[in-house]
Amino acid sequence: MATVHQPPNAPILVSFPDTGSLVVSLSDFLVKAQKDSIDKKGRFTVALSGGSLPKMLKGLIGNPAVKWNKWQVFYVDERVVPLDHPDSNHRACVEHLFSKVSIPEENIHPIDPSLLDDLEELSDAYEKELIREFAQKDSARFPVFDVILLGMGPDGHTASLFPGHELLLEEDRWVAYVGDSPKPPPKRITFTYPVINHAARIVFVAAGKEKATTLRSVLDVPDEGLPSARVKPVFPGQLYWFVDDAAAANVAYPRTPFKL
Numbered sequence: 001m002a003t004v005h006q007p008p009n010a011p012i013l014v015s016f017p018d019t020g021s022l023v024v025s026l027s028d029f030l031v032k033a034q035k036d037s038i039d040k041k042g043r044f045t046v047a048l049s050g051g052s053l054p055k056m057l058k059g060l061i062g063n064p065a066v067k068w069n070k071w072q073v074f075y076v077d078e079r080v081v082p083l084d085h086p087d088s089n090h091r092a093c094v095e096h097l098f099s100k101v102s103i104p105e106e107n108i109h110p111i112d113p114s115l116l117d118d119l120e121e122l123s124d125a126y127e128k129e130l131i132r133e134f135a136q137k138d139s140a141r142f143p144v145f146d147v148i149l150l151g152m153g154p155d156g157h158t159a160s161l162f163p164g165h166e167l168l169l170e171e172d173r174w175v176a177y178v179g180d181s182p183k184p185p186p187k188r189i190t191f192t193y194p195v196i197n198h199a200a201r202i203v204f205v206a207a208g209k210e211k212a213t214t215l216r217s218v219l220d221v222p223d224e225g226l227p228s229a230r231v232k233p234v235f236p237g238q239l240y241w242f243v244d245d246a247a248a249a250n251v252a253y254p255r256t257p258f259k260l
């Protein structure tokens with residue numbers, strides 16, 4: 001049989017029989033990444049998505065190996081609504097994770113709720129929040145997160161990067177805004193691809209049969225160009241897909257057994 005040669009940082013697909021085992025392994029993965037990052041730099045920078053992702057982080061709750069005081073948490077994207085609104089990604093993360101662990105409030109970086117009426121100012125302010133954390137100089141063009149956790153919608157969107165949207169081509173800005181999201185609510189801010197693609201580890205988490213057709217497109221036919229297929233880490237960054245067998249049902253792309 002012909003050997004298929006993958007580039008050195010080709011996506012790593014790990015599929016689990018159910019979401020329970022996915023949750024446990026995702027937590028083990030994050031604890032390991034956290035340890036490596038803290039050993040090297042004394043902190044762990046993470047960006048979280050909304051949607052189904054916050055619930056998938058429950059394996060971290062009550063885990064004594066998690067050093068919450070070393071975490072700095074940003075949001076990959078955020079819906080432009082008050083922080084306690086049911087659509088807020090921050091609210092979902094508070095509800096499913098932060099209210100159950102002891103993370104210092106100043107280590108969590110939500111959007112500035114006083115700027116909800118001005119999308120440009122809101123996204124600029126969030127970009128500045130990133131600049132403050134990463135103390136970026138001109139020579140380093142983009143922040144390098146230790147881990148960025150992404151979800152994928154059934155239409156293939158990730159973060160608030162939607163199929164056919166002009167933001168898919170953004171090359172300079174770190175944070176951009178969307179005023180016409182096809183998925184409600186329409187106003188959102190989002191990390192751009194350059195920020196996502198510069199992370200050390202990018203981890204997609206997708207579960208359920210409603211993701212199966214899209215996952216096949218993204219992994220087996222990436223040239224179809226769905227937003228999730230456009231996530232391509234800059235070397236030596238690594239892209240992982242943590243999925244369940246229902247989401248991976250139609251995928252021919254090779255699985256890798258989970259190991260730390």
Ligand SMILES: O=C1O[C@H](COP(=O)(O)O)[C@@H](O)[C@H](O)[C@H]1O
Nearest residue numbers: 049050051052053151152153159
């Ligand atoms: O609207 C959003 O959707 C995506 C995917 O959500 P999921 O529920 O299908 O996992 C999510 O990753 C993003 O953060 C969110 O704003």
